[in-house]
Amino acid sequence: MGEGIHKHMGLYALAWPIFLEQFLRIMINYVDVFMLGHYSDEAVAATGVANQILVISVIMYGFISVGVQILVAQMLGARKHDMIEKIITNGLIVAFFIGIAMSIVFIFLSDTFLRWLGLSEELIQVGSPFLEIIGGSSIIIAIHSSILPILRVHGYVRQAMLVPITISIINVVGNYLFLYGSLSFLDLGVAGVGIATMIANFVGMVLAIWMLKKHIGYLFTFKKIKLCSKKLLFAILKLGLPSAGENMSYAGSQLVVTAIIALLGTEALTTKVYASSVSQFVALFAIAIGQASQIIIGRAVGAKELDRAYEQGLRSWKIGLGIALVVSILLYVFAEPVMSLFTSNAIVIHMVKQLFLLSIGLELFRATNIILISSLNATGDVRFPFIVGLIVMWIVSLPFSYLLGITAGLGLVGVWLAYLIDEGIRSALMFKRWRSKVWTLKSVL
Template sequence: MSIKLMTIALLTFAWPIFTEQFLRVLMTNIDIFQLSFYSDKAATAAGVANQIIVLTIYIYGFVSVGLQILVSQLLGAKRGKEIEHVITTGLVLAAILGIILTVVFLFFSSHFLSWLGLDDNLIALGTPFLQWIGGASIVIAIQVAILPILRSHGYVKQAMYVPVVTSILNVIGNYLFLFGPFGIPVLGMAGVGIATALANFVGLLLALYLLKRHVGYTFSFKKVKDVTYKLSYAILRLGLPSSGESISYNGSQIIITTIVAVLGSTALTTKVYVSSISQFVILLPISIGQATQILIGHQVGARNPDQAYRQGWHGWIIGTALALIGSFLLYIFSTPIMSFFTNDPEVIELSKNLFLLGLVLETVRATNIILINSLNATGDVRFPLIVGLIIMWIVSLPFAYLLSVPLHIGLAGIWIAYIIDEGLRGGLMAYRWRSKVWALKSIL
């Protein structure tokens, strides 16, 4: 396949995925943005709580990532008859996982916020917000499992409709419960959580409809008999390590948040805002990475490793270039962007330094994101996990503490530790992809 055709195929998949992911992240950050007009403390509590919510998205990936890899390879191998059983198994596993997380959030939300070092006032603000959104975990888990099925079949635009609808409903619901027009009671952060949960429920109904219409699949309890240990193992064998690397990363970020809390409320507020805004740049390589994963999965299933290899490097070139451009624009316009969130000049000035470091950080992070997705698509899921566990917990965390607290570099020290982490892992992922060891690890 020529470079032109690879680019067209990649962007055809990537732009709807970007829009979908953009709106999903937007829905999370809409809460912070709208709460920033309500109070800075509420926005800070929501920002910390969102770190836990983002972590659960990766837990859902135990199923959704495995589903996307497996379905993509089955389609590439033209074994479509097996896909219905795989979908049923994936949805059942997602439901079980969602029920477990729902119970956990209902009973332990305040404990999570306490462990992150928040004071009693912020814990009181954040607990109902986290309980409502986390309490909808079963809804979100099933919804998140359906979307990669649609994407793997080529229905990337259709999958995009779900976050579009949920984002619109989320904004409307937040406004109603925060500012109380038409006599609606003002429920504060609890109202934002309720609005988010209801929006996701509508999103699930839409996802089920799209799955039926475009893939021709309708769930029924009679199909539960199709769930087998073999299929469950196949999905989780791919999903657990793939998402495990992401969970490890976000788990380390939660611990880093406790380090930032030591630096004071200004540092914590700055980190919440900068991390939230930077997510939109990260979405560029994420969308390229997911599109690359689908295309590589099809090529691996079709027994075409050379084309898969080229596709991986092609995705890396485009993704890193977009990440660099995005982070540069973010730095140039950092002051007006931050002014939307806060009027605190110390927070605005501190954030500008972090966005400058982001020019390097987001470029090396893009390498990780895209090449890990490429390796996962082939079934080579353990290597990224092992490397991630070692570097994140033995290198990144100690450097984050050393640079920020004992050496008094502050938040900039945290960002330098991020660069060291992403740079080391990115180099190892590039070496692994170039070695082509993954060509021996196809799951079919």
């Protein structure tokens, strides 16, 4: 198995390709919406809801890659290369079975999911084929999603980035062909976009499998099934499930907050969508630094260099704070020109500007959480962030959203203050946890 990473590959060298990859993932959603918007409004509404369901499915197999990435990083640090092949095999087999299960669920239950979310029959007709095709090919997404973290943790971050770039290009070209180009005579509409996405993901999977062989020297064969071990499967799940649980809990609480905001009317809901979409980009910096930091800290912990791991966590956190502060201040200053790209509604633009002012504090807390939780996860300390997230999101964030937003009549500003309180409490607890060094006792090895 290839050693890959140059032992002291720096934070920036690891972070920028991860940033670009995450940026592309978000952009492809916007491009889909933009292209569908010119096709029909029903298509945008139906695929928007379908995508919310697909996000939850991505979290389902996302936890495998988290578990595999933490284990591989620590084994690389400890130079236990014989273990890496076993970990990869166990990870891929779990991904395969979860992918198959998810595919079957989506093929048979897509209409039911859309009905549960209250879509009209007309929109279900539009959205269901889209969900069936993309959800039904979950197995493809599960496999390439679990290979990319293995490449990254070996230091092949730039190579891993080629997969989402390829997927994005094929997806956009396919969308164009089905909606407006030479395949538009088939009149597949949204189903065509689903097919384009599925083909793009399939090419991405083949590319990921080829890179795993080329750079790390790993190729799955049926002989390798004997490398399956209960102990390793348990370790992957033990490390991965809490992070999935935290993401699921966040996605769930966001759905409830959206329902609370819906009580404030359409304008508030529109404003929330715009403000959240733009703030997604601010969070990308912290996500990239957090993931890069996770790779470095995981290796340091594996090599028993705990002081180096501790210092790296603090350094990454300070860099992340600096970037979050600068970007969120710039967003506030340029709120009007930025928002006028999306909407001409003066009320919405004014409301978003108020939220961007609060977001300066919010983004500092959020960056702290993203980076320090990634750092704690890298050490194997996964349960603490999960439990804190669960308690604070559901006991603080949601009731405060309702109390400040609806009862106190502060509207969206109230909801944003509730976000601030939620992220603030969690960031204080994460910082304290990192400083306490309790995580030094949690190493997987």
